[in-house]
Amino acid sequence: MFWTILGWLLFGLIAGFIARALVPGKDDIGFLQTILLGIVGSVVGGFLFGLLTVGFRGFEPAGWIGSVIGAIIVLVIYNKVTGRKRRSRT
Template sequence: MLWNIISWTVFGLIAGAIARLLVPGRQSIGWIMTILLGIIGSFVGGFLFSLLPFGSEPGFHPANLIGSVIGAVVVLLIYISVTKKA
């Protein structure tokens, strides 16, 4: 149980950090928001990949990391558009 929490946190941090590097501009979010961004992005990316014919494989697979980063980028762009000052 503890190992799962640690692995989700590390995986979320990696996916969120990569997403923040890919999205241009400055995002004023901290490490905890980056981790949450990556974790939520993993769910979004997993959902998007499940719609594709090849699906997603369980466990750690490079395609899962790519899907997580894509999902995190989508979530980050939504977050930026929602919190953007008019």
């Protein structure tokens, strides 16, 4: 059980950091939010993958690519909702 939770935290951290690196601009989110971003992104990626391929089978985590894609989607939505990362128009 401990190793499963630790694995999810590490997986979420890596997927979240990759998503933050791929989305342009500075993110003002912390370490725990990055982990949460990666974990939620994995679930979103698994959901989207299920819809596009074999049909919806419930909330399942995705692999690395699906997790990063899901985390990017979650991060972009988060930035839009909170109004972060507005580009200056100079």
